Amino acid sequence: MVDAAGGGEWLVTSIGRSTADSISVRGHDLAHDLMGQLPFADVAYLLVAGHAPTSDESRLFNAVLVSLADHGLTPTALAARLTYTGAPEAIQGVIAAGLLGGGSVFLGPVEDTAQFLAAALDGLSKRDRDDPRRLQEAAKAAVNSALADGRRVPGLGHPIHKVADPRTARLFELARDRGLEGPHMRLLDLVASEHRRATSKPLPINGAGAAGAALADLGFQPFIIKGFALLARTAGLIAHLAEEATHPIGMRLWQEVEGRASRAED
Amino acid sequence: MVDAAGGGEWLVTSIGRSTADSISVRGHDLAHDLMGQLPFADVAYLLVAGHAPTSDESRLFNAVLVSLADHGLTPTALAARLTYTGAPEAIQGVIAAGLLGGGSVFLGPVEDTAQFLAAALDGLSKRDRDDPRRLQEAAKAAVNSALADGRRVPGLGHPIHKVADPRTARLFELARDRGLEGPHMRLLDLVASEHRRATSKPLPINGAGAAGAALADLGFQPFIIKGFALLARTAGLIAHLAEEATHPIGMRLWQEVEGRASRAED
């Protein structure tokens, strides 16, 4: 097709197609090959990657999403609940408001860790990535460079899980069991050790960091990893929405804040 | 706890809790009982319902989400892609913009069908809901009332799948196989027949309607059903985001629209 502005096939998609009596997704018949055959998260994987995960990849991928779904009464959950207080008729706005807080502070570490590891691996050949010595050097260089610039090393430390984040050990265990621990996860492990050595502060790998590394080893790019983190978080937001509808917090929180707030102009 | 505004325990959540070395979700240990054990969608179900689905329920629930994930270059996907054109650095905004179009026109039918069926079932005892004659009467009354008021009956008809929506037969088949076809799905079937009889227009049950009825039979309320539809759609939006990053449509679409648009003030 040639568009008005001149030139070429730009209006192209390879995600899916429909005819009067069939729907296909990435070349699979939706009704017969996917519905009832693949779990939802595997179809999300298929939609993005263009191919379905193996059963091992599926297990790790699902575990990562599960690890990111729950989040308690975080700012994003509170923002969603407060949005429900004002606009209970527009559920899409409630979920959207909750996701919008998934930025650099809260969901960022998942993406940031993937980005940090990808940058540290950049330039290493496939063979180098499998060489523990090279990986060790890359970890050391990345940590030292971050510390020298006063940048935080992402994926380390957690305000509550100060000694160990229970999600981390589980993700590493699942990946190792299935032979899916790739250069990103191995590098993250080395980064944590190097960081401990360089700072004398033993910071554990947090769940967000482990999740980012695992998704990177599954072949996803950092911005897509952020997308999957948002997908996982959406599940938690629906739970908060359901709870808010039956046990509302938003209205009472507002009343309490309004009542307690000092007015600086007084 | 007594809050400042006086009175009672309102700051309560039963979704999850964390301690220094454990995280629990709806009473299950996240790392050991959920990660690597339950698929992501089942954890979404657990988060919302408070209990995990049975394996039959899981199969139907996953199939519903899968049926709603793909949607082609719809207005919501285009809105997300155009948002990426302007703000590629804020993926949460891209997903949020895509979800915001999930309102009465596009994702609404899932929720509207559940609402319509729930209203028609309202007042029927458990026993009546299992009685085909009563259900038939409820279908007839609901259809006639809608037609008399000039309201559309939700869940029927599709612009492309004019004869049959392939997702519908599959969802009914999965539900029947597993003994999960409840009063909402059975009623929807009867509603389609009554509508055909009353209007002489044979409109098939569309995938959105079947999805709404199936989720209602799984025990979810209409606004939560809308939430799950948004969760499903998020997977598709990530796929569009991934494709937009490598094969951009947004910028070219803008250029073409700007170039072609007539200016009425001319």
Add this chain to the structure above:
Amino acid sequence: MVDAAGGGEWLVTSIGRSTADSISVRGHDLAHDLMGQLPFADVAYLLVAGHAPTSDESRLFNAVLVSLADHGLTPTALAARLTYTGAPEAIQGVIAAGLLGGGSVFLGPVEDTAQFLAAALDGLSKRDRDDPRRLQEAAKAAVNSALADGRRVPGLGHPIHKVADPRTARLFELARDRGLEGPHMRLLDLVASEHRRATSKPLPINGAGAAGAALADLGFQPFIIKGFALLARTAGLIAHLAEEATHPIGMRLWQEVEGRASRAED
């Protein structure tokens, strides 16, 4: 222009146009006729209505926006602040999250009042709208119908300004002074009296209701009136954003909520 799908000029806009050396908005030269000549809100009016307000209309229109801009630590402001806590790098997401709570509960009354009044005026000729007796009858019918159906009459009552909302008197005064009090404002006044008579509860006209009626008398439709309410609110959200950046509330609020929240599964 004929589009691919066949048929006619649909890709048309009359809002503005640009050439290499000029920009026009609704037929006015942006740089010379609008910048430095018209206040911003008047250009907003022009963009939507297609013509600039008279100076009297401008004064009333600006006063309405001013009346809606401030809102304290409402759920929408809190949602915006909490979104900033999580995503301080994406200001557009902070503002968007704040606006998303502007639904049926908080900004809705502005639109709902306009809608209620428009419905009550529907069917009245221009002459009838100027006839106090007819307007009185319309007010009575609208109030009685709402009360009979158990619907709230929008635009009446305020949780803090229980006797009188200071914005209301001011908007009516400004409109009367300028000869801009039209059928919507007059009807709202009568609606408040009828409601008092019918219920024996003296509820004052609230600022939101007066704002909705004033914008309706300026010729705007209910959904556009909602749009202007969101424009006004955006100003307040920027102020909360500025304050949040220097005196953060979001992070402390989160910590306090997390610390105080009871866990129902305990």
Add this chain to the structure above:
Amino acid sequence: MVDAAGGGEWLVTSIGRSTADSISVRGHDLAHDLMGQLPFADVAYLLVAGHAPTSDESRLFNAVLVSLADHGLTPTALAARLTYTGAPEAIQGVIAAGLLGGGSVFLGPVEDTAQFLAAALDGLSKRDRDDPRRLQEAAKAAVNSALADGRRVPGLGHPIHKVADPRTARLFELARDRGLEGPHMRLLDLVASEHRRATSKPLPINGAGAAGAALADLGFQPFIIKGFALLARTAGLIAHLAEEATHPIGMRLWQEVEGRASRAED
């Protein structure tokens, strides 16, 4: 007030306060001192800055907002229109979706220019900022550093206004006339000259850059400047919403895109 988490007055706001019979904003009585007295944009300025603009500042500030309000059928306007196609019942979602595209590509230049100029001025004393030679050196250093790093200099160049952006001359004229051209605007002028010298490419200062510099000279920080750009854009989005409701583009655009799109899996 001492909060549960221990320590200090954190729940403080100085934006506004309400009692049963009055509302004050930044110490002004809303109904009597602001409504009908100050234009809306001046109240936005007051809300954020804590003090109202002088009449000269008001004129420049309003002109900046006016310059940013119109934007044609840009990706953000299209995203808003497509969101209206799917969710016409939730206007707040339509506006929010439109704003979410106001990121690094489209509205970013306003903020980026302010940020670039602030960084270049950083370290210069008040006296240095008034010294044309010092400013010249700062411009040269900033341009050379950007070019050496392969970074774009923000605020220069425009795809349509290739020779001169009509908004730029007007903003500089308004600022000079009123004695409001401060170090940011003067520096931007010098940056454009230095860039031309260094690259031999004569790129004009674009309207976004001039707007960012003008708001910076009015004393606002870059992230607040982004906020005001979003406020301005909201006016344009309401105009697109109004036009979409009467002359819809979204649905036809979708149909055309769906019809024309090639399917790569074919």
